[in-house]
Amino acid sequence: MKKTIYAAAIPFAVLLLIAIFAPLIEPYNPEKVVGLSTQAPSAAHLFGTDSTGMDVFSRVVAGFRIDLVMGLIVTLLSTVIGLVIGLIIGMGESSPSVAGAAGRGANRLIDLADAIPPLIVGIVVVGLFGANIVSLSIALAFILTPTQVRLTRAEVLRVRSDAYLEAARMAGLRPWQITLRHVLPNACRPAIENSSLVFGVSVVVAAALGFLGVGLVPPTPEWGAMISKGVSDAMLGTWWTALFPAVALCVAVACASGVSGVLTRVTRGHSLA
Amino acid sequence: MSPRSSLPDVGRRLPRPTRRRVVGIIAVALAGALALSACSSAGTSTSSASSSSSSSSGSSKADITVAVPALAPSLDGVVGGGCLTLECFEMNANLQAGLVRNPYVAGTTKGTVVQDFNKYVPYVAKSWDVSSDGLTYTFHLRPGLKSQVGNVITADDVKWSFERKWNSPLYAKSSWASFAGPDAITVIDKDTAAFKLTSAGFGQTFLGLLANLQGHIYDSTLLKQHATADDPYALNWAKSNSGWGLGPYEVSSQTPDQQMVLTANKNWALGTPKTKQITLRVVADAGTRASLVNTGAVDMAEGITPNDQAKLANSAAVTVPSVANPIEYADLTLVTNKAPFDNEKVRQAMAYATPYGQIISQIYQKRAVKMVGNINPSTKNYSTKGLPTYSYDPKKAKALLAAAGFPNGVSFTLSVSTATSDLIDAAVLVKSYAADAGFNITIDQETATAFSQTRSVASGQAIIYRNRAQVQTPTYATTTFFKPNNDPSNPSRWQDADNTTFQSTIAAAQAQKDPLSVEAGKEWEKAESTLLTSTPEIFIASIQPSQVYAKDVTGYTYRSENAIDFSNISVGG
Numbered sequence: 001m002k003k004t005i006y007a008a009a010i011p012f013a014v015l016l017l018i019a020i021f022a023p024l025i026e027p028y029n030p031e032k033v034v035g036l037s038t039q040a041p042s043a044a045h046l047f048g049t050d051s052t053g054m055d056v057f058s059r060v061v062a063g064f065r066i067d068l069v070m071g072l073i074v075t076l077l078s079t080v081i082g083l084v085i086g087l088i089i090g091m092g093e094s095s096p097s098v099a100g101a102a103g104r105g106a107n108r109l110i111d112l113a114d115a116i117p118p119l120i121v122g123i124v125v126v127g128l129f130g131a132n133i134v135s136l137s138i139a140l141a142f143i144l145t146p147t148q149v150r151l152t153r154a155e156v157l158r159v160r161s162d163a164y165l166e167a168a169r170m171a172g173l174r175p176w177q178i179t180l181r182h183v184l185p186n187a188c189r190p191a192i193e194n195s196s197l198v199f200g201v202s203v204v205v206a207a208a209l210g211f212l213g214v215g216l217v218p219p220t221p222e223w224g225a226m227i228s229k230g231v232s233d234a235m236l237g238t239w240w241t242a243l244f245p246a247v248a249l250c251v252a253v254a255c256a257s258g259v260s261g262v263l264t265r266v267t268r269g270h271s272l273a
Numbered sequence: 274m275s276p277r278s279s280l281p282d283v284g285r286r287l288p289r290p291t292r293r294r295v296v297g298i299i300a301v302a303l304a305g306a307l308a309l310s311a312c313s314s315a316g317t318s319t320s321s322a323s324s325s326s327s328s329s330s331g332s333s334k335a336d337i338t339v340a341v342p343a344l345a346p347s348l349d350g351v352v353g354g355g356c357l358t359l360e361c362f363e364m365n366a367n368l369q370a371g372l373v374r375n376p377y378v379a380g381t382t383k384g385t386v387v388q389d390f391n392k393y394v395p396y397v398a399k400s401w402d403v404s405s406d407g408l409t410y411t412f413h414l415r416p417g418l419k420s421q422v423g424n425v426i427t428a429d430d431v432k433w434s435f436e437r438k439w440n441s442p443l444y445a446k447s448s449w450a451s452f453a454g455p456d457a458i459t460v461i462d463k464d465t466a467a468f469k470l471t472s473a474g475f476g477q478t479f480l481g482l483l484a485n486l487q488g489h490i491y492d493s494t495l496l497k498q499h500a501t502a503d504d505p506y507a508l509n510w511a512k513s514n515s516g517w518g519l520g521p522y523e524v525s526s527q528t529p530d531q532q533m534v535l536t537a538n539k540n541w542a543l544g545t546p547k548t549k550q551i552t553l554r555v556v557a558d559a560g561t562r563a564s565l566v567n568t569g570a571v572d573m574a575e576g577i578t579p580n581d582q583a584k585l586a587n588s589a590a591v592t593v594p595s596v597a598n599p600i601e602y603a604d605l606t607l608v609t610n611k612a613p614f615d616n617e618k619v620r621q622a623m624a625y626a627t628p629y630g631q632i633i634s635q636i637y638q639k640r641a642v643k644m645v646g647n648i649n650p651s652t653k654n655y656s657t658k659g660l661p662t663y664s665y666d667p668k669k670a671k672a673l674l675a676a677a678g679f680p681n682g683v684s685f686t687l688s689v690s691t692a693t694s695d696l697i698d699a700a701v702l703v704k705s706y707a708a709d710a711g712f713n714i715t716i717d718q719e720t721a722t723a724f725s726q727t728r729s730v731a732s733g734q735a736i737i738y739r740n741r742a743q744v745q746t747p748t749y750a751t752t753t754f755f756k757p758n759n760d761p762s763n764p765s766r767w768q769d770a771d772n773t774t775f776q777s778t779i780a781a782a783q784a785q786k787d788p789l790s791v792e793a794g795k796e797w798e799k800a801e802s803t804l805l806t807s808t809p810e811i812f813i814a815s816i817q818p819s820q821v822y823a824k825d826v827t828g829y830t831y832r833s834e835n836a837i838d839f840s841n842i843s844v845g846g
Contacts, residue, residue, distance in 0.1 A: 033705040037635045038580055051580055052698045052705075053635050131718075213691045218716050219701045229694070235560030236567070236584045 006265070008258035015255050019064040028055040030062035030221040038238050048240040050226070051233060052219070056241060059221035060248050066222055067203050067252060070137055074202035077141035079195045082148020083188055085110075089149065090156025090187070091179055107153065110146045118143040122209045131216050136209065140202045148191045148198065155187035162186075189267040196260040200253040207249050223249045335549040337826070337844050339837075340562040342576040344533050344555055347512040348524060351486045352437070352444050357725075359575070362486060363836035367535060367551075369489035369518035370542060372398040372412050372431070373480055375745075377830060377841065382594045384827040386841065390745035391653050391789065393480045397426070397490050397519055397542050407473030407786050410480075414464040419540040420492030421523040422516040428466040432458045433493040437506040447762065448487055448744075448753065451475035474748070474783040474793070481744035486834060492517045521546045521840035531555050535839065546840035547828070559694070566591050566821050572844055573822040573829075573837070579695055583638035585821055592824055595640065595817050596831045598651050602644055603632065603699055604740035605687075605811040608731050610766040613685055617771070618677035620808040623735075624663040625670035626710035628702055633814050636698045641814035646801035647754070648747045654794035655747065661805040670710035682711035688733040689716060690724035696737050699813070703737070731766045739816070745833050747797045748788055751779050755804070767809035775803045 018025065027046075028034040033053040041048040047056035085106065093103035125139035159165070160183060168178050209215040210224025218225065223245040230242025345360035348368060374396040377386035395401070398412040418426045435455040438444045446454065451472035459467045470479060482488045495517045499510035511517060515524040519542060522535035535551040554571065556562045562574040563581040567588050577585070585591045607614035607623060614620050633641045645657040674683060689700045697718060704714040719727060727733045742750040756763045757772055782788060782796030804810075818831055828841040 031705070032708075033631070033635070033702055037638075051578075051636070052701045054701070054705075213718065217718055218697055219704065232558050232560035232578070232694075233580065235558070235564045236581050238580070238584075 006262060009262045010258075011251075011255040012259050015064060015068060015252060018061065019068040022061050022065045026055075026058035026061050028058045030054065030058040031219045034058075038233065038241070041240055047244040050241045051229065051238075054219060056226075056244055059226060060223070060244050062221040063223045063226070063245060063248060064252070066133070066216070066220065067206060067249075070133055070140070070206055071199045071203045071252075071256070073133075073137040074140040074144060074206075075195045075199045077137065078144040078148050078198055078202075079191055081141065082145050082191050083152050083184070085145070086149045086152025086191065087156055087179055087184060087187065090153040091160060091175070091183065093153075110149050113142075114146045114150075118205055119208055119212070122205060123212070123214050126209065126214045131214065133216070136206060136215065139209075140205055143205065144198045144202060148194065151190040151194055152187055155190050156183055159183055159186045192267050193260065193263050196256050196263060199259075200256045203249065203252055203256070336552065337548055337550075337572040337839075337842060338552045338554060338570075340556040340565050340571045340574040341553045342555070342557065342559070342562070344527065344530065344553060348515050349508065349511040352441050352489075352508075359835055362834040365486040365489065366832065366834060366836040367520050367522045367839050368515050368524070369491075369520045370397050371483045371485065371488040371490060372396060373401070374484045375481075375833075380594070380829075380831060381597050382592065382829075384592070385594050385596075385829040385831065387596050387831045388745075388833060390481075390649060390651065390833070393484060396484070403476065407476055408470050409467055410470070410476070411461070411465060411467045414466075415542055416464055418519070418542055420495065420517065420519055421538045421540060422492065422495055423540065424492045424494040426490065426492065426519065427463040428460040429463070430493045431466045431490055432460050434489070434491045437491065437493075437496070437508075438487070440506055441508055445487075445762065447756070447760075448482060448749070449479070450748075450752065452479055452482075472783060473786045474788050477788045478744055478746040478748040481746045481749060485743050487743070490519055492519070521838075522551065525550075537840075541840070543840070547843040548839060551839045563821065566823060569823060571823075572826055573820060573842075575820050575837070577819055577821050579637040579640050579816075582640055582817075582819075582821060590824055591821050592826070592829075593640075593821050594829055594831065598649055599642060599815040599817050600649070600745065600831075600833050601739050601741045601818075601835050602647070602815040603641070603696060603737065603813040605703070605735065605737045605813055606728075606764045607735050607809055607811065608733055608765055609768070609809050610731055611734065613679070613683045614734065614765075614809075616677050617769075617807055618673045619679065619683060621663075621806075622670040622673035622677065622683075622710065623707070623712065624808050624811050625666045625673065626703075626707040626712050627663070627811055627813060628665045628706035629663070629813055630665065631706060632699050632702055635702060636695055637814065637816060640817040642817075644812035644815050646805055647742065647810075647812055648750045648797055648801055649742075649745045652745075652747055652794075652797070653789040654791045655789075655797050656794070657798075657801075660798065660802050663805075663808075663811070665706065667706075667710035670707075670712075674711045679711070682713060684713040684715070685734040686715045686717050688719055688724060688727050688736045690721050690738060691718055692721040692724075693739060695816075696739065700737050728764050729761045731764060736764065741833065741835065743834055746788065747793075748779070748783060751775075751797070751800055751804070755809070765809035767807065769807070771803055771807035772809075775800055775807075778803060 034055050035045060035049045035053050037049060037051050037053045039045055039049040045055050047060060050056055089103045089106050092099045093107060094100060121143050122139045126135055129135035165178060165182055168182055207224030210222045211228040215225050216222045226245040227242050233241050343360050345364040347356045347361060348364050350356050350361040350365040373393040375388035375390055376392055376394045378389045380387040399415045401410055401412045403410055414426060414428060420426055432455055435458055439446060439454040451470050457469040461467055470476060496507040499507040521538050521541045523538055525534045525536040527533040533553045537546045537549045539545060559576055559578050560581060563577050563585055565571045566574045567585060567590055569590060582593045586593045605627060607620050609615050629643055633639060645660050645662055648655060650657050687700050689696050700716045704716055707714055728736055742753060754763060755767055757768045759766060778796055778800040782793045785793040818835060820837060822829060825845045826842060828843050830838040830841045832838060
């Protein structure tokens with residue numbers, strides 16, 4: 001059982017290895033014109049060439065590095081921020097003090113932020129700060145943080161009424177000590193488990209932004225932009241320019257789901273296995 | 274037991290997540306994939322609609338269906354709407370008409386025609402006379418000519434049309450350099466109007482402007498009916514209503530962003546168009562538009578990519594037109610009001626770092642022709658032989674950069690519009706090849722609106738776009754894009770000693786009574802030589818027309834604004 005759960009993370013680990021060693025795997029520079037345009041897959045170009053003559057295989061492999069790095073940054077950012085905000089809101093919102101009112105207000109703001117379509121947020125942020133990995137990661141983190149906040153807050157509300165917290169208070173611990181030492185470890189599990197979903201969504205939304213033409217600047221090998229350019233070519237038979245990046249996108253998201261079980265295993269301890 | 278060790282008990286109250294979560298993630302991935310495909314399927318769904326309905330309309334010889342990338346946002350085009358897109362040009366060409374026009378002559382592709390830019394024939398006017406000094410053009414209107422709604426057109430309409438243009442804030446009057454507008458028009462009688470010029474050499478360009486988008490004549494009676502105190506020339510009303518033009522068609526219905534139907538104008542100056550109804554269907558995706566023509570679902574398609582045109586060239590069902598002298602061109606403008614292109618040597622280096630041949634073969638699939646200068650090579654008494662030319666030569670480029678004080682190369686940003694996919698590809702090629710010549714290029718992909726702003730205020734370092742001279746005379750080609758004094762129509766903001774020489778050479782050419790004379794031709798060649806040496810713009814290649822059509826369509830017209838004149842089209846027979 002244990003082995004099965006950890007084995008589920010192997011595909012994702014392989015993807016990470018591909019991302020790390022991408023420059024060694026790519027047969028050509030993914031941002032240089034290396035052959036004739038729209039050449040079908042062949043021994044020289046395994047996935048063919050695109051409309052400018054760049055090697056599709058090299059670009060798909062390079063895309064792993066960009067999309068996985070972006071996904072990991074977004075997952076880390078949104079989970080850490082989500083935990084912090086969720087803890088603050090959850091611990092303070094029932095208090096009659098100003099801090100409590102601020103917590104309740106912040107909770108409503110989180111609900112409002114959830115109502116804004118993710119792609120619109122992405123387009124606005126990229127429009128304001130430019131299309132680069134940092135601004136795209138911030139945009140995606142902004143989009144995905146509310147979910148992490150909500151999960152953490154709900155868990156904090158449940159945990160904070162547990163008897164051991166009362167015992168901690170009676171033992172003289174200060175509120176921030178209680179929050180960090182006892183509430184955080186017991187309330188972080190849902191957000192951490194959800195981080196694999198955050199990763200998958202961030203990769204898909206990043207690709208959607210690229211597809212809409214507001215992603216990273218060309219000729220950066222980003223899957224969404226590659227699919228966008230390839231879809232039109234496919235209408236008259238040039239299928240390879242869109243298919244391979246689309247498959248890579250699906251594989252990356254599916255592999256991320258395998259990590260979910262491992263995270264659950266880690267956060268809940270061995271006895272659940 | 275510490276609170277941390279109580280976790281398993283707490284955990285048991287939660288649902289077992291693994292399988293459900295995996296399903297959830299896959300669902301999200303599928304939703305994402307669906308969202309991606311939905312973004313592109315707008316065109317596909319439209320196309321299936323067009324496919325089913327046009328099979329009936331397309332088979333009729335009186336009606337044709339055209340797949341277009343977009344509809345014109347304004348029916349008033351370059352005048353009231355200030356619209357400079359192909360869609361607007363097509364509205365101008367089909368809904369409106371000028372006093373004269375360029376005659377059509379047989380084109381390179383069988384069954385097609387092109388404009389003869391050295392000649393003019395009557396259109397709304399029945400005839401015209403030119404005074405002996407070449408300064409007064411007197412036009413005689415077709416007696417009893419009516420507008421699309423049936424109002425008789427007189428010389429008063431001609432004068433009022435120019436009043437309207439001159440009072441439209443979005444209209445570029447500067448093109449009419451030696452013509453002062455409505456004040457220079459005299460109404461002699463109801464069918465006769467005289468236009469006064471200040472330079473005889475401007476005459477050829479003057480006729481060219483009258484024949485094109487800038488010179489159309491309107492039904493003043495109808496427009497005045499829809500004028501208001503705030504809008505005395507009905508500029509707002511005319512944006513979405515037709516009937517006030519004198520062209521071969523009027524708009525009978527339109528659904529924004531989806532479809533527009535044009536119906537033949539029974540009062541048209543040249544009789545009745547062969548095709549009675551044109552349905553313009555919006556199909557967002559270029560590949561889908563190409564596919565629709567190939568399957569016979571539509572008769573014509575516009576905005577087809579060179580890659581798709583190359584594939585369709587072998588189709589038994591589709592004609593891909595080519596012309597001897599394409600007018601639209603890929604233009605790499607180097608903005609000279611800031612570094613690094615304020616240095617002539619750097620500009621010349623960039624001209625040697627541009628992969629002309631590769632762009633022509635890779636991006637345009639050889640459906641483009643290398644350009645030398647921007648004057649149409651078919652211009653009478655003008656030749657490009659002896660003019661400076663550039664070819665891809667990274668060694669020469671590096672040497673020039675070193676001579677300019679940049680031995681380690683130069684970095685700059687190249688702006689391109691997201692609306693021109695071929696030029697995004699061209700920009701990628703330029704970046705890739707120019708790197709070997711010492712240029713480190715960052716491509717800035719901008720929306721069409723943002724790009725238009727970048728171009729007009731010259732805020733970028735370099736831009737790549739499709740350009741064309743609406744009027745194919747040497748005067749128009751040389752003066753329109755290189756005006757000094759920070760003129761917004763000069764995207765390179767080229768203004769130095771070379772530009773002064775260029776302007777004085779143009780003045781010498783225009784001083785000739787006939788701008789197409791042998792003497793004038795020599796001056797045009799001198800001006801182009803100065804332009805090419807200074808290199809504020811790199812004329813990469815002139816591009817073949819972007820339309821395709823079914824084999825049974827004849828009469829395709831290649832015009833200076835790249836729009837189709839539907840009145841000349843016929844299907845079958």
